Amino acid sequence: MFIKIVLFAALLALCCAVEFQILNREIGDIWVGIQGNPGHAHLNSGGFVLRPGQRVSVHSSANWAGRFWARTWCNPNTRHCDTGDCGNKLECNGAGGVPPASLAEITLKGHGGLDYYDVSLVDGFNIMVAIEPLGARGDGSRYSCTKSACQVRLNDVCPDRLKVRNSQAVIACNSACNAFNTDQYCCRGAYGTPETCKSSTWPENYPKFFKDRCPDAYSYAYDDHKSTFTCKANAYLVTFGG
Template sequence: MKILNLILLVSCYVRNAKSDVVFEISNREPGPIWIGIQGNPGHPHLHNGGFALNQAQTFEVSAPDNWAGRFWPRTWCDPNSKHCETGDCGNRLECQGAGGNPPATLIEITLKGWQGLDYYDISLVDGFNLRGFIEPVNGNGPQGQYSCTKAKCLSDINTDCPNDLRLIHAGLTIACHSACNKFNTDTYCCRGAHDRPETCRSQDWPKDYPAFFKNACPDAYSYAYDDHKSTFTCKADRYRIHFGDSY
């Protein structure tokens, strides 16, 4: 009887255990980058929040199947000071829960969201530093343009960035600020009287900066109240994430 109870207990545990989802993260830059990872409140910071990736290197990170959080690339990082010129999280290799200092390209995902689907997107709300994409591997979901397909931003935004949004380092444009990050006004940041979709429309701004980002990367969110066509859904146990300029 004791053996039978033990078997039933183990069987119950296996059925209820959370299975892992694997994120396969690759660097397509011609040099090293650092990856930042931040879990949403109540979720762990995978791999303690970050690691380095050399050129053409891929690293796999496992997450609980109900995880939610974000990934971003950090560039021009100094291994001695641990400071990165873009996406820095406090002069450390492992971000340990800290977010990235914009501008930085964000990849966001919520596993097992509404109706058990995974929701993922690529966001330029905090600006842009590297091209990137996220795609499910052998995923399943409803039919449609935004189901189980690649969410991507593969345009060379740094080269075409408006002059007043450019982040310059060593004579090069290494990132492109968002209007909110650059100017910090209620209008551009959708704050105060502009804190809802009806009063924060980029076409009403003094300059429609999000239009530049949206035209370059239609898949990506360009500001806080961008349309919902940038949210993708799927159900998969593996996701592929790439950052870099070699596409």
């Protein structure tokens, strides 16, 4: 009886699991980072190497919530990555990525039983990213079961004051909060509400740079809500690079 219960539970978990296919379209290796939200598992121990052109599937529970990001310029000897590093290790195991890093975020079976997903540049940009449902049909609207993406190489056109460099290249484009650490740019203190933190009133509207080029991505803490996509799907494709 015990064995039957275990087998049934395993089959139930399998039938209700969601697949995430992670694809690398860059010309070099990336180190994938995965972090579950509080109370959720860190899939595949939170990280693995993804070769150019390689696609790897990871599976989650049906109600998982978390984020995916790519770590770039990684040294396999020191295990340090110049962008998105999670503590000089391959498997992040719950650690988040150091900004700036482009994020693909998702909450499965959220309000109304829908999956909510988005691309966020709130922590800046390091690599092109997209997330899209596979084999699902939406209601025909722009944000229903369609691709959410930032597929512009922002590092090439990043404002000078936001550029992050290593010894070889511009490797990321910082957020204003990370770059300047002021209450206004970070939407905190007196600027901690949507009414008091409007990027249009900032000394320099840096979120507009991101939003103009990647309109479907969140650009700062109180960006509009039009960047949230919804669907019901059993599989999602997360693509880095392009």
